[in-house]
Every structure is written in structure tokens, then in C-alpha cells.
Amino acid sequence: GAGVSQSPSNKVTEKGKDVELRCDPISGHTALYWYRQSLGQGLEFLIYFQGNSAPDKSGLPSDRFSAERTGGSVSTLTIQRTQQEDSAVYLCAAGRTLQETQYFGPGTRLLVL
Amino acid sequence: DAKTTQPTSMDCAEGRAANLPCNHSTISGNEYVYWYRQIHSQGPQYIIHGLKNNETNEMASLIITEDRKSSTLILPHATLRDTAVYYCIVRVAYSGAGSYQLTFGKGTKLSVIP
Numbered sequence: 001g002a003g004v005s006q007s008p009s010n011k012v013t014e015k016g017k018d019v020e021l022r023c024d025p026i027s028g029h030t031a032l033y034w035y036r037q038s039l040g041q042g043l044e045f046l047i048y049f050q051g052n053s054a055p056d057k058s059g060l061p062s063d064r065f066s067a068e069r070t071g072g073s074v075s076t077l078t079i080q081r082t083q084q085e086d087s088a089v090y091l092c093a094a095g096r097t098l099q100e101t102q103y104f105g106p107g108t109r110l111l112v113l
Numbered sequence: 114d115a116k117t118t119q120p121t122s123m124d125c126a127e128g129r130a131a132n133l134p135c136n137h138s139t140i141s142g143n144e145y146v147y148w149y150r151q152i153h154s155q156g157p158q159y160i161i162h163g164l165k166n167n168e169t170n171e172m173a174s175l176i177i178t179e180d181r182k183s184s185t186l187i188l189p190h191a192t193l194r195d196t197a198v199y200y201c202i203v204r205v206a207y208s209g210a211g212s213y214q215l216t217f218g219k220g221t222k223l224s225v226i227p
Contacts, residue, residue, distance in 0.1 A: 004156075033215075035215075042217045042220075043157070048213065056214075091156050098213040101159055107156045
């Protein structure tokens with residue numbers, strides 16, 4: 001595709017439920033990043049993947065958050081036992097390599113009630 | 114922590130050039146200056162980046178001072194659609210030199226006025 005796509009666009013869930021957010025990066029872009037943006041806040045790094053290397057998970061806020069990338073392409077961010085403070089826009093970005101420009105998707109707006 | 118300083122907000126008249134400044138006095142030799150913008154409710158959009166030389170593309174120009182401690186993003190003919198928050202970010206360029214994630218500050222909210 002022409003750009004990074006994310007699904008769903010919006011997700012409303014109840015506290016305590018698990019959610020999965022999906023990112024489809026630009027074809028051939030081996031670096032993939034997840035960020036989140038809480039209301040009125042800046043973007044916060046969560047995790048990145050580069051090819052088959054071990055991901056950098058240093059930004060994940062708790063062990064309720066995890067991410068995987070299958071086949072070096074699509075990535076899924078999973079939040080277990082969601083809390084209200086998890087409400088945010090979750091953004092995915094992709095780059096040809098880790099060193100090159102990151103291009104962002106439209107984001108998934110998550111609301112935890 | 115963000116390594117850049119930007120004004121909180123700026124106004125620009127439609128059709129005029131918008132000049133957005135950024136200070137990055139602690140930038141190191143292997144760090145690029147990147148500019149992104151975020152229009153309300155959308156993901157950040159890449160604009161331009163540079164290392165030492167001035168850069169120009171179809172969206173904007175980037176002027177980097179000789180000492181690399183500051184830069185200016187220029188939108189030559191601002192339109193209402195350029196109203197957004199503009200982020201100036203320094204980011205490591207070379208493998209092994211550090212982390213590759215982007216660190217966003219608060220940016221400059223640019224309002225283009227009709």
C-alpha cells in the first residue's frame with residue numbers, strides 16, 4: 001500500500017478487557033515503531049522492531065503491554081486487562097531501516113470505559 | 114526529554130511565509146534535525162530533515178545554522194491547511210550511536226489566519 005495503515009480506527013472497550021491493535025506497514029519497510037499519545041500529551045515511544053532482530057521494548061509502560069510482528073510485516077500491539085489510563089491514540093510508524101525516516105499511520109483511538 | 118526548544122504558538126497570514134524556529138544547542142555531530150507536523154486528530158506527517166546543509170522539498174525548506182545549534186522551517190506560502198502543531202526533533206543518524214525512536218516535545222502550534 002501507499003502508506004501505513006492501522007485498524008481499527010476507533011476502539012471502545014471496558015476496563016479489564018484485552019484489546020489488539022493492528023499495524024500494516026509500508027511494503028519493504030523493515031523498521032516498525034509503536035507510540036502512544038494521550039490527550040493533550042506528546043508522543044510516547046513504546047516499542048520498535050527491526051527485521052528479525054529482538055525488539056526494543058524499553059518504552060512499554062507495563063507488562064500488560066506486548067507487541068509482536070509476524071513475518072516481518074504486520075504488527076499487533078496487545079493490551080491486557082485494560083485500564084482507563086490506557087485511553088490514548090496508538091500510532092504506528094514504519095521506516096525503510098531504523099536509521100531512515102519514519103512514516104506514521106493514522107492511529108487507533110482507544111477509549112477504556 | 115526532548116532536546117529541542119520551540120515557541121509554543123505562532124500565527125501566520127494566509128499566503129505569507131511561515132518561519133518556524135527551533136533551538137537544538139546540544140545537538141551532536143551524528144544527529145539529524147527532523148520536522149513533522151500533526152494536524153488535529155491525524156498521525157504525524159513527515160515534512161523534511163537535514164544534517165548540515167539546507168534542504169528543500171515540495172513542502173518546505175529547512176535552514177540549519179552553520180553551528181547547527183538552531184534551524185528554521187519555512188513554509189513558503191502558508192495556507193489554512195497548514196494549521197497544525199509542528200515538531201522539531203533531533204534524531205541519531207548512525208547505527209550504534211543511540212536510540213532510533215523519535216522524541217517529540219510540545220511543538221509549535223501554527224495558526225494560519227485568513
